[in-house]
Amino acid sequence: MDFLHTIFFFIVAIGLLVSFHEFGHFWVARKVGVKVLRFSVGFGKVIWSYQKNPDSTEYAISAVPLGGYVKMVDEREGDVKVDDLPFAFNRQSLWGRTAIVLAGPIFNLLLAILLFWSVFIIGEVGMRPVLGPVPENSLAATAGFVAGDEILTVNHQATPTWSEAMNILIAAAIESEQGIIVEVKAIDQQIYERTLVVPRNATQNPDQLYQQLGLKPWQPVLKPIIGKVLPESAAAEVGLQTDDLISSADGIAINDWMQWVKYVQERPGKAIQLKIERGGVQLSLQITPKSELQADNKTVGKIGASVLVPDDLLKNMQVEYRLPVFKAFTAACERTWYYSITTLKMMGKMLIGKSSVENLSGPISIAQYAGQSASMGLVQFLKFLGLVSVSLGVLNLLPIPMLDGGHLMFYVVEAIKGGPVSEKVQIVFQQIGIALLMSLMILAMFLDVQRLFQ
Numbered sequence: 001m002d003f004l005h006t007i008f009f010f011i012v013a014i015g016l017l018v019s020f021h022e023f024g025h026f027w028v029a030r031k032v033g034v035k036v037l038r039f040s041v042g043f044g045k046v047i048w049s050y051q052k053n054p055d056s057t058e059y060a061i062s063a064v065p066l067g068g069y070v071k072m073v074d075e076r077e078g079d080v081k082v083d084d085l086p087f088a089f090n091r092q093s094l095w096g097r098t099a100i101v102l103a104g105p106i107f108n109l110l111l112a113i114l115l116f117w118s119v120f121i122i123g124e125v126g127m128r129p130v131l132g133p134v135p136e137n138s139l140a141a142t143a144g145f146v147a148g149d150e151i152l153t154v155n156h157q158a159t160p161t162w163s164e165a166m167n168i169l170i171a172a173a174i175e176s177e178q179g180i181i182v183e184v185k186a187i188d189q190q191i192y193e194r195t196l197v198v199p200r201n202a203t204q205n206p207d208q209l210y211q212q213l214g215l216k217p218w219q220p221v222l223k224p225i226i227g228k229v230l231p232e233s234a235a236a237e238v239g240l241q242t243d244d245l246i247s248s249a250d251g252i253a254i255n256d257w258m259q260w261v262k263y264v265q266e267r268p269g270k271a272i273q274l275k276i277e278r279g280g281v282q283l284s285l286q287i288t289p290k291s292e293l294q295a296d297n298k299t300v301g302k303i304g305a306s307v308l309v310p311d312d313l314l315k316n317m318q319v320e321y322r323l324p325v326f327k328a329f330t331a332a333c334e335r336t337w338y339y340s341i342t343t344l345k346m347m348g349k350m351l352i353g354k355s356s357v358e359n360l361s362g363p364i365s366i367a368q369y370a371g372q373s374a375s376m377g378l379v380q381f382l383k384f385l386g387l388v389s390v391s392l393g394v395l396n397l398l399p400i401p402m403l404d405g406g407h408l409m410f411y412v413v414e415a416i417k418g419g420p421v422s423e424k425v426q427i428v429f430q431q432i433g434i435a436l437l438m439s440l441m442i443l444a445m446f447l448d449v450q451r452l453f454q
Contacts, residue, residue, distance in 0.1 A: 002371070005371050005374070006370065006371030009367075010370045012370075013370045013384070016385065017108065017111070017388060017392055018042075018065075018068040019041050021105070021108050021393075021396070022041070022069065022070050023039075023107060024103035024106060024107025025100055025103050025104045027107075028103035029072055032096040032099060033092070034088070034089050034092060034100065035087035035088075036070055036071070037057065037071045037072065037073060038057065038069075038070070038071040039059050039060070040061070041060070041061050041062065041068045042062030042064050042065045042067070043062050043068070044064040045063045046060045046062050046063075047062060072089040074090050075088050094411060094414055094415060097411060098411045101408055102404070104404050105392075105393040105404055105405075107393075108389045108393030109340065109389070112332075112336045113332045115382050115383075116331070116335045116383075116386045117329050119386070120322065120323040120327075120328035120332060122322065122382075123320060123322025123379075124161070124322075126318070127162045127318060127319070128162070128317055129150060129159055129160075129161060129166075130149070130151075130218040131146070131147055131148065131151070131218060132216045132217055132218040132219055133147045134146060134147060134214055134216075135216075138213065138214020139213050140214040140215050143182075143194045144192075145182075145214075147218065148186065149184040149185070150186075151165045151182060151184055152183045152184060153183040154169050154180065154183075155168070155180060155181055156181065157334075160319055166215070169196075169215070170209060173196075173198045174209065174346065179196075179197060180197075181194075181195060182194045220317075221256050222258075223245065223257065223308075224246040224259070224260045224307070225245050225257075226243065226305050226306075226308060227306045227307050227308035228242065228306045229305050230304035232304075233304020233305065234287055234288060234289055234290050234302070234303040235305035238287045240276070240303075241278065243308065246260055246274065247275045247276060249263055249273070249274055249275075250272055257307040264302070264303055266301065268289055268290070268291035268299050268302075270288065270301070271286050271287070273285075273286055289301030289303050290303070290304070336386070339387060340394050343390060343395075347395075361444065361447075362447060400437070401429040401430045401432060406433055
């Protein structure tokens with residue numbers, strides 16, 4: 001079911017993003033006066049199509065859902081009927097062809113603005129970005145961060161929730177910005193500005209970088225009371241229930257939930273003798289934590305139960321963030337611009353070897369992110385779509401033959417020299433472009449498969 005869930009939302013995501021991209025080409029082509037033969041979502045064999053009449057556009061869904069295309073009347077791609085010559089793509093003005101090619105990436109960026117706009121209007125509930133204990137010798141400690149600091153802005157961008165704060169911080173840190181300006185509200189309710197300095201030789205792995213920063217969310221001291229038991233877990237198998245208070249483990253008194261979590265994690269596959277209190281009655285149980293392999297190849301114990309969080313504490317730490325319509329639109333434009341610039345910087349750093357290629361995501365990773373974000377709710381899925389739409393728009397603007405940016409590069413040369421680039425030169429550059437794109441796809445797939453085995 002998880003696999004089907006992931007595949008379904010991957011197809012939904014790619015279908016929407018590709019359709020919007022290709023619709024940009026299609027819509028502008030029709031406005032310029034170019035005849036469109038086929039609008040296809042997907043590549044390869046056509047599995048469904050609709051055409052009103054022989055002279056109208058054929059709308060199709062094809063077998064491989066990793067892209068799409070708009071097929072226009074073009075003399076370079078075959079014979080064209082005499083009546084259709086005025087509507088051929090290659091006979092349009094330079095500015096007309098430029099507008100058609102540019103429309104795809106622009107529509108992706110417009111879609112990103114629309115998606116982020118929706119996110120800001122709908123709003124979301126998240127945890128306030130309040131810091132817990134800051135490890136000594138961490139980058140955060142060096143910058144003067146202390147427990148209880150609440151992050152208000154990062155580089156002047158509002159960070160109402162923990163996830164927003166960490167996303168913007170990690171992105172800025174990966175860019176190796178020497179001075180990340182973080183505005184915080186301290187325990188004394190005063191506003192302070194702290195400068196987080198990231199060394200130029202810092203790791204580009206987001207997980208490792210997060211550890212180096214030393215920013216952890218504040219966690220209250222909670223009683224070891226069971227809040228929820230997952231089905232088919234070790235806790236469910238031995239009969240643990242909501243509101244059970246864990247008194248001791250192997251004769252050791254358990255005073256708070258984090259003490260219990262650490263005790264369980266250190267004992268994967270080992271039986272633990274428990275004493276619990278249920279409705280005023282003391283009970284004895286034996287539970288064996290299941291082994292779980294973490295990303296750092298460390299095996300920890302898990303019982304599949306969460307802590308009971310008091311309602312008043314949860315409400316105090318939660319924040320609901322939404323914006324009015326006009327402010328939401330401005331914020332959406334700013335967010336799209338920020339992610340666009342960040343994506344360009346990341347690509348540039350990977351090109352010159354200053355950023356790890358491990359940051360690349362292939363179709364497997366994108367599918368996993370689609371499924372995970374959809375599981376977290378509509379707002380998270382819309383955020384995911386917005387981020388991928390920005391990436392798709394920026395990627396297609398790169399001056400690489402076979403991409404929209406490659407065609408735009410030829411048009412710039414045409415405008416400068418006063419005539420089109422020869423077909424022979426275009427073919428050579430297209431072959432180079434195909435080789436580059438295939439190499440990039442193979443590398444992304446390799447990294448995806450490597451992550452699966454890890």
